[in-house]
Structure formats: structure tokens, C-alpha cells
Amino acid sequence: MMKDKPPPSTSGSTRSSHDGSQTDQLCETTMKLSLQSTTTVSKHNLMKAQELITQTIQEGCPKRSPSDFTFLTSLGEGAYSQVFRCKENETDAAFAIKVLQKDHLLRHDKMDAIIREKNILLYLTQTCEGHPFITQLYTFFHDSARIYFVMNLVEAGDLSESLCHFGSFDSATTKFFASEILVGLQFLHEHNIIHRDLKPENVLIQQNGHISLADFGCAQAFGELVLSQAGFSDDDQASSKLSDSPFSTSRDDYYREQEEGSERRTTFVGTALYVSPEMLSDGDVGPQTDIWGLGCIMYQCLSGQPPFRAVNQYHLMKKIKNAELMFPEGFPKDLQELVASILVVDPNNRITREKLKDHQFFHDVDWVNILTATPPVLHAYCPATFGDQEYYSTVDGIEPGFDDRVAPRNLNFGNDSTSQPSTPSNAEAKNPFVPEKSEKQSSKSDARAELAEKWKIHNQNEWRVYTPQNLILKYGYLNKKRGLFARRRMFLLTEGPHLLYIDEGIKTIKGEIPWTPCMQVEYKNPGTFFIHTPNRVYYLFDPEKTAAEWCKAIEAVRKQYATVIEDIFTEAMRDGTFGDIYGKKKTRKEMVREQKALVRKQEQKEKEALKAEKKAAKKKAKQTEK
Numbered sequence: 001m002m003k004d005k006p007p008p009s010t011s012g013s014t015r016s017s018h019d020g021s022q023t024d025q026l027c028e029t030t031m032k033l034s035l036q037s038t039t040t041v042s043k044h045n046l047m048k049a050q051e052l053i054t055q056t057i058q059e060g061c062p063k064r065s066p067s068d069f070t071f072l073t074s075l076g077e078g079a080y081s082q083v084f085r086c087k088e089n090e091t092d093a094a095f096a097i098k099v100l101q102k103d104h105l106l107r108h109d110k111m112d113a114i115i116r117e118k119n120i121l122l123y124l125t126q127t128c129e130g131h132p133f134i135t136q137l138y139t140f141f142h143d144s145a146r147i148y149f150v151m152n153l154v155e156a157g158d159l160s161e162s163l164c165h166f167g168s169f170d171s172a173t174t175k176f177f178a179s180e181i182l183v184g185l186q187f188l189h190e191h192n193i194i195h196r197d198l199k200p201e202n203v204l205i206q207q208n209g210h211i212s213l214a215d216f217g218c219a220q221a222f223g224e225l226v227l228s229q230a231g232f233s234d235d236d237q238a239s240s241k242l243s244d245s246p247f248s249t250s251r252d253d254y255y256r257e258q259e260e261g262s263e264r265r266t267t268f269v270g271t272a273l274y275v276s277p278e279m280l281s282d283g284d285v286g287p288q289t290d291i292w293g294l295g296c297i298m299y300q301c302l303s304g305q306p307p308f309r310a311v312n313q314y315h316l317m318k319k320i321k322n323a324e325l326m327f328p329e330g331f332p333k334d335l336q337e338l339v340a341s342i343l344v345v346d347p348n349n350r351i352t353r354e355k356l357k358d359h360q361f362f363h364d365v366d367w368v369n370i371l372t373a374t375p376p377v378l379h380a381y382c383p384a385t386f387g388d389q390e391y392y393s394t395v396d397g398i399e400p401g402f403d404d405r406v407a408p409r410n411l412n413f414g415n416d417s418t419s420q421p422s423t424p425s426n427a428e429a430k431n432p433f434v435p436e437k438s439e440k441q442s443s444k445s446d447a448r449a450e451l452a453e454k455w456k457i458h459n460q461n462e463w464r465v466y467t468p469q470n471l472i473l474k475y476g477y478l479n480k481k482r483g484l485f486a487r488r489r490m491f492l493l494t495e496g497p498h499l500l501y502i503d504e505g506i507k508t509i510k511g512e513i514p515w516t517p518c519m520q521v522e523y524k525n526p527g528t529f530f531i532h533t534p535n536r537v538y539y540l541f542d543p544e545k546t547a548a549e550w551c552k553a554i555e556a557v558r559k560q561y562a563t564v565i566e567d568i569f570t571e572a573m574r575d576g577t578f579g580d581i582y583g584k585k586k587t588r589k590e591m592v593r594e595q596k597a598l599v600r601k602q603e604q605k606e607k608e609a610l611k612a613e614k615k616a617a618k619k620k621a622k623q624t625e626k
């Protein structure tokens with residue numbers, strides 16, 4: 001904990017009465033700046049803005065400078081910021097520090113928004129004494145080029161990452177997240193703050209498993225906020241209608257952000273997916289706006305997708321404005337009613353926070369002791385749908401790999417004949433490269449002949465265009481499930497190694513399952529298997545019931561390329577490119593380039609091994625000569 005963290009204020013103003021107008025002045029300055037060149041920020045204006053930032057710093061905040069901290073690793077990036085894991089040099093305490101470039105903020109007219117975010121966070125942390133489910137801002141400082149927010153460190157990622165990893169959650173886990181978000185919202189709303197940007201990315205997860213609501217860049221005050229408590233003058237009270245309050249973003253600002261966002265498609269869609277109808281149509285923006293966000297999150301936790309999705313922004317907004325809600329097959333019936341009572345267009349008809357807490361779904365939540373309740377362990381989980389039962393992963397405690405030792409346990413080989421994998425099906429018969437074949441001991445000429453034969457077959461395979469450099473080892477259609485949604489994809493297991501999946505309809509590689517040393521294949525039954533990777537669990541359903549063959553083939557390839565996989569993984573971890581390599585979707589060009597690099601690497605290794613072998617043989621020969 002920061003050594004001289006000020007005691008939370010329990011009464012009245014902690015700031016001089018002119019601060020609010022100075023913030024307004026800052027807003028004005030930055031507004032004017034935005035009318036000037038959008039690419040250059042004059043030195044004079046930068047200095048003027050800096051002066052104003054200094055004046056808006058809350059009195060009582062611990063005085064700090066960048067040199068008081070050691071900046072360790074990057075925790076994430078926002079549109080205008082980068083957040084670092086830091087250590088306070090004097091105390092060794094860990095913090096998250098958000099760093100913002102001043103000229104970048106000025107150029108994009110974001111200075112006022114940042115000051116507002118800071119004011120709200122300080123108000124919540126200091127005046128309201130903070131809440132364990134809300135990110136806290138301990139202090140704020142700046143130097144000539146940057147602004148720094150020193151926040152509590154929330155280290156276990158966010159809900160969007162967890163959803164990306166697991167696909168969806170069961171009812172109990174959804175209830176856990178929903179109840180903690182409700183408690184966080186209760187704290188905000190009771191202190192007259194609405195978040196307005198509730199979405200899975202902004203629900204951070206602490207090391208202890210509890211949540212921490214973050215990103216107050218869109219937050220605003222509402223109703224009878226006693227602004228003097230927040231450290232602002234009474235003059236501001238009159239303007240707590242938001243447009244020029246230091247706590248607020250006007251609706252125009254919001255729209256402008258959305259408009260700007262439309263050029264940055266991903267950011268825009270990311271935000272708009274969870275935006276409420278009243279934000280889009282000049283309605284009553286209030287606490288009920290956050291309840292909408294909670295409804296969207298609950299829907300996504302249960303189904304694996306946000307409730308409103310469309311091909312473009314126009315259609316998305318139309319769907320949101322009319323709350324055109326559809327529940328996929330398998331969405332729990334009792335929860336359809338609950339989610340539908342949240343995702344109601346008119347905020348006045350939307351179920352309230354209090355009524356939600358009393359809903360049957362939350363009947364076993366101990367609201368009084370929620371802060372000390374034990375969060376659930378997150379599991380890989382595939383909900384029941386399309387005639388399949390639900391599946392929980394049993395991978396915890398099982399070592400990586402799918403070998404002879406694991407196979408009997410997973411496949412029930414042995415006693416239970418009913419659960420044995422099916423005999424090779426037609427699809428398997430079409431795939432000539434079952435791993436047993438490639439593991440056969442053979443003479444050099446046999447091996448060469450076998451390879452030539454493999455290439456001959458490969459060259460007749462219609463899917464070879466997606467993997468020109470590498471032999472296809474196994475292929476077949478699999479249904480890839482994510483929550484309640486499934487997609488049919490052609491999977492190609494190739495040398496390299498690669499495990500690609502192709503969208504047949506648009507004839508495109510949709511993705512690649514990344515190979516890592518800790519990849520785990522989990523067999524469930526002849527038609528079902530999971531692949532665990534560091535970023536995601538893939539739930540795969542095989543209509544041909546050859547899941548066992550897939551598991552064996554993947555594991556055989558993983559073993560064959562173990563050193564290559566290890567090298568790439570270690571390199572990526574060392575260079576900090578792990579996310580780039582294992583997280584992002586790659587273009588076909590990038591994949592081909594990568595495949596070529598892998599092949600080169602493999603060849604190089606083989607050459608070196610051969611050289612070493614020859615050298616050793618020569619040495620031996622010389623020694624025997626002697």
C-alpha cells in the first residue's frame with residue numbers, strides 16, 4: 001500500500017472552490033485546441049494544458065513522480081493509454097500505472113475526458129472510501145509529456161479474456177459474476193455515479209477471483225450528487241446535468257466518440273455491442289443504463305456471444321434500439337425470462353437492481369458476506385445443445401499429453417467396451433496418414449518412397465491450396481463450438497506443425513490452433529474432444545466419431561515437433577510477442593510466411609544434426625585409424 005495514502009475524507013470539500021471552473025476552463029482550452037490542427041499541438045497550448053492539469057490535482061494525493069516507481073511489464077493498452085505493472089521503489093508495493101501521452105490526448109481532444117475520469121476515480125476512492133469491487137486510483141501525477149494514474153493492480157485478466165478462453169460459463173459461474181457486478185453497481189449508484197460502459201473488458205478479475213470494475217472514461221454523475229463531497233464547488237452542482245460537469249461526458253461527446261470510433265471499426269463495435277438503447281436515442285441515461293450492460297454480460301456468459309450482433313453498425317444499432325433479442329437453443333429457459341426482463345428498451349420498464357437481487361436466480365447469494373465469499377474455480381465448460389449433453393473439463397490435474405499412459409484413462413480402453421472409440425470410419429479411411437504409419441520403422445529408401453507417396457496423395461487433396469508448403473496429415477469436418485453456438489469447419493492437421501480450420505463457405509482459413517508445449521488434448525467420447533491452449537479451450541465435435549484418432553494424431557505431431565514448438569514458444573515469451581503469435585488471427589499470407597519459416601528452421605536443425613553426426617563419425621573413424 002502506498003505509504004502516505006491520505007485518510008479517506010469523511011466530510012465536506014477537500015478542494016478549493018475554484019477547481020471545478022478550472023476544469024471547465026481546461027475543457028474549453030482543449031475544445032479550442034481540437035479546432036486547430038489535428039496533427040500538431042503548439043508548445044504554448046501544451047503548457048497551458050499542463051498548468052491546468054496541475055491545478056486539477058486533488059490536494060491530499062500522495063505526491064509522486066515517475067522516478068518513485070519501477071515500470072515492469074505492460075498490462076494492456078487502451079485507445080489513449082498504456083497500463084504498466086509497477087513497483088513503488090520505497091515500499092516494494094505493486095501498482096498498475098496508466099500512462100497517457102499529453103500531446104496525443106490534446107490532439108484527439110481527450111484531455112477533459114481524462115480529467116473527468118480521474119475526478120470520478122478519486123471521488124470514489126477517497127471521498128467514498130472505495131469498494132473492493134471497484135478499481136481504485138491512489139494518486140495522479142504528470143511530467144512534461146505524460147499523465148500517470150496510480151491504481152490498484154488487478155492481475156488476473158478480465159472477463160472478456162475469460163469468456164474468450166472458456167467460451168461460456170454455467171449458471172453458477174454466471175451468477176457469481178452477475179452478483180458481484182450488481183454489488184459493484186450498487187456502490188456506484190449509491191454514490192450517484194453511473195459507469196455507462198459496462199462490458200466484459202471492463203470487468204477485471206483480481207488474483208483472489210473477485211471482480212474489479214474498471215475504465216471510468218465514460219462514467220458520469222447523476223441526480224443529487226453532493227458535489228462538494230467530491231471536492232468540487234457548489235457552483236458545479238447546478239451543472240450536474242452533465243454537459244459541463246467535471247464528472248460528465250455530454251451525450252454529444254459520446255456520439256462524437258462513437259463517430260470517431262466508426263473509423264476504428266473494432267473499437268466502435270466493441271463498445272456498441274453493449275451500449276443501451278437510451279444511449280443511442282436520447283433517452284433517460286441513468287443507473288438503469290448499467291443494468292442493461294449487466295444483462296448483456298449475463299447473456300454472453302451463458303451463451304458465449306453478446307446478445308446483439310449484426311453485419312454492420314447500422315443494423316446493430318437498430319437491433320439494440322428495438323431490443324431484438326433471440327435466445328439460441330440450449331439457453332436455460334428460466335434465465336431467458338430474467339435476461340429478457342433486463343434487456344428492455346425503456347429503462348423505466350427494465351427490471352431494477354433491487355428487484356434483480358430479489359430474483360429467484362440469486363436466491364442463494366449471501367449478499368451480506370459477498371466480499372468474503374469464495375469465488376468459483378473457472379472451468380472449461382461446453383453447454384448442452386444440438387442433442388449433445390453438457391461437458392465439464394476434467395483436465396485439471398492431468399498432465400499434458402495424450403499417450404499410452406493417459407489413453408486408457410481417457411478412452412476407457414479396456415474394461416468398458418461400450419465406450420471404446422468407433423472403428424475407423426469412412427473419413428478415417430480417406431485419411432491415409434494415421435500416426436502409426438509415420439512411426440513405423442523403415443529403411444531409408446522405404447522412407448523416401450513413403451514420403452513420395454504422401455506427397456502424391458497430398459497433391460490430389462483439394463484442401464492442399466491452404467497448406468502448399470506442408471503435407472496434410474489428417475483432415476476432416478469438425479463442429480467447433482463456442483458456448484451455445486457451433487460452426488462446421490474443415491480442420492487440417494499438417495506438418496510444420498499446423499492445425500488450421502477453414503470456412504468452406506467463404507473459402508478462407510478462419511484460424512489456427514496454436515501449438516505450445518502446454519497444449520493438452522482432452523478426449524471426452526468418440527464424437528467429442530477438447531484442445532486446451534494457453535489462451536483458449538477449443539470444443540470440437542466430430543460427426544464421424546473419430547475423436548480418438550484426432551487426439552492421437554495431434555499428440556503424435558506435438559511430440560514429433562516438440563523442440564520446434566518449445567523454441568517458438570520460448571522465443572515468443574522472451575520477445576513479448578506471445579500475444580501476437582498466439583492471440584491474433586493471422587492472414588493467409590502471414591500463415592504461409594510462418595510455415596515457410598518453420599520449414600526452414602526444421603531443415604536447418606536437421607542439417608545441423610546431420611553435420612554433427614558426420615563430424616562425430618569422422619572423429620570416431622580417425623580414432624579407430626589411430
Ligand SMILES: Nc1ncnc2c1ncn2[C@@H]1O[C@H](COP(=O)(O)OP(=O)(O)OP(=O)(O)O)[C@@H](O)[C@H]1O
Pocket residue numbers: 075076077078079080081082083096098135151152153154155158201204214215217267
Ligand atoms: N488496475 C489495473 N490493473 C491491471 N490491469 C489494468 C488495470 N487497469 C487497466 N488495466 C489493463 O490495461 C488495459 C487498458 O486499460 P485502460 O483503462 O487504459 O484502457 P481502456 O480505457 O479500457 O481502453 P479504451 O481506451 O479502449 O476504452 C485494460 O484493458 C486492462 O487490461
